[in-house]
Amino acid sequence: MGDKDRRHGEGAAEFRSGFVCFVGRPNTGKSTLTNALVGSKVAITSNRPQTTRHTIRGIVNTAGAQLVLVDTPGLHRPRTLLGKRLNDLVHETYAEVDVIGMCVPADEKIGPGDRWILEQVRASAPRTRIIGIVTKIDKVGRDRVAAQLVALSDLLGGDADVVPVSASSGEQLEVLRDVLIGAMEPGPAFYPDGELTDEPETTLMAELIREAALEGVRDELPHSLAVAIEEIIPREGRRPEQGELLDVHAILYVERQSQKGIVIGRGGARLREVGTAARAQIEALLGTKIYLDLHVKVAKDWQRDPKQLSKLGF
Template sequence: MSVRTESSAAHRAGFACFVGRPNAGKSTLTNALVGTKVAITSNRPQTTRHTVRGIVHRPEAQLVLVDTPGLHKPRTLLGERLNDVVRTTWSEVDVIGFCLPADQKIGPGDRYIAAELADIKKTPKVAIVTKTDLVDSKALAAQLIAIDQLGKELGIDWAEIIPVSAVGATQVSLLADLLVPMLPESPPLYPEGDLTDEPEQVMVAELIREAALEGVRDELPHSIAVVVEEMLPREDRPADKPLLDIHANVYIERPSQKGIIIGPKGKRLKEVGTKSRKHIEALLGTPVFLDLHVKVAKDWQRDPKQLRKLGF
């Protein structure tokens, strides 16, 4: 009789994605699971535009998290493209986590997504109640019942319903424990040390964009795009004192927005540079010289040519 040892147990690896309306806590959850900052987070809706993959490494499994933009009824061409990205991703992953914040009643936005999810038959779906640190146990229980009910109404058979708080790290590793068995048996898909497969330039652009979003109110967040033009090691530097030159453009839609981003006497842009540089240096592990310029790309969200140029 052969006893199967722990080390010979089948290794699992596969893809999971978190869906939910904008600002449902998807990116924060990705970061909590991976244990480092890979997805851009902001308390403004619709800040994730790239499919950022965070990778959770475990001895027995590798869980690759695909963070999609929030699905919403599109108002612009950019919105339509983002929704297409979401649906394509859903059909390709091994498990879908539907994020619903504990502190907000299920609304039309959630129902819209749930109805779309109901059409995807094969993929297991887990309902994740996020932001549980913001409610008491009575409100949480009511939300769990409402989610169960939503599934019944639409014919979704939830594989699990799990409450988590990414901020307090409550039940985050339990969530990974529940997702892993839903992955196919497979060797690791990425090398041990990788946390994401996003190209570095994309991640650097996201960090700059996140810093640029902070403190900017009203409609500006959706009008900001960042393109890293080049990243080059500074020549003539000694090996023990490297410096990476990064030249990036922050694009906005209208000349009137330029002053908001730059701030009085350039103060705001300087803060954006200082803040994002710290995160970039931590990400790349090297000192960075960051050269930022603000440019106008008129109505880029509605122009297919500009969207392509800005990477969408």
């Protein structure tokens, strides 16, 4: 009870805590919603399906509760060993969380993909509470939102809570947070106040580089791209007024030579753009200046090779 006693006086409402996982088809706004609720970038967002590779936890702290948001890779029909491992990770997560938020966007009709995901969730976690979330409500009118709320309620069953929300505008974000908190049992805080994620900084850095590399590239690349942080070295000989500078060395792995050309671009222009975008995000994450050194290597068919998958952290 130590956490509760420190946060509340005598007679205060019981502290609530628990784990939440958002599910849905690709591009339903799950990672964006995680970042919006946490108030900081802990999950990479991209318009590419299967962008998320790790179960990054975002932590939402309020005066009386703590929500731990588990941002999983999207559930899909796997075609590679990597795909199977990612799916296994997702199924394990479903079974371990307290609440699952089923996300459907307001601007797309519910279809077979949504129903398939719901079947998978119920098979993996038959007793876990499901809350419906209609995302991207800023993109359509009120009538369309209302119709989608009814459709999602019908899909989940009449007893399920269904909440409309816009992660980009912040509309209904507090309502969703309060509904999620209300679904939690009384319990202690799992993480200290002020902590936003339990992911190692190197994992977040690698994900930010991968996100930058995926912007504006062809469909074939997302599944084939992995990033490893090789080393982080404080730059020596800096004067105090210059501040700290970290040398960050990272490798972007692709599966084929042709993909290497896509990532590097003509005369290295594309890779320089990736470095500029990723460096800004990593400096914001670390709160210090960095020099980002990126190299691209071919690791042939790494998605199908157990040894290479392990080396890359999968």
